[in-house]
Amino acid sequence: MVLLLLGLLFILYSIYSMYNVYSGAESAPSVIQMNSVKLSLPTAPGTPPVETELISGKESSIMTNMGLWFMLMTFVASAGGRIGGLGRKTGKRDKVEVKTKIKIQVH
Numbered sequence: 001m002v003l004l005l006l007g008l009l010f011i012l013y014s015i016y017s018m019y020n021v022y023s024g025a026e027s028a029p030s031v032i033q034m035n036s037v038k039l040s041l042p043t044a045p046g047t048p049p050v051e052t053e054l055i056s057g058k059e060s061s062i063m064t065n066m067g068l069w070f071m072l073m074t075f076v077a078s079a080g081g082r083i084g085g086l087g088r089k090t091g092k093r094d095k096v097e098v099k100t101k102i103k104i105q106v107h
Helices: 002-023 057-091
Strands: 037-041 050-055
Touching: 002 057, 050 057
Parallel strands: none
Antiparallel strands: 037 050
């Protein structure tokens, strides 16, 4: 019974945590910091090249960290399912049926 409840708690925590992160109530833990992706565009001869930002470092960091958080919470939910499954198997009662045949002989 304890394993079943523990597995259920893991699953509920991962769902709650993912909901909070993806609804914007909380931010995903910052694990990776990415740099901006910039591109230098050629210009006329004698003028400096124009540099433009393709992907913001802040935005790409947020997306990467949200993806990592999703993978971690999916793992936690999966582990909760396995733990709950073990709890279900250990708490399950097996039915044993005994069938006997009685032969009566009349003389």
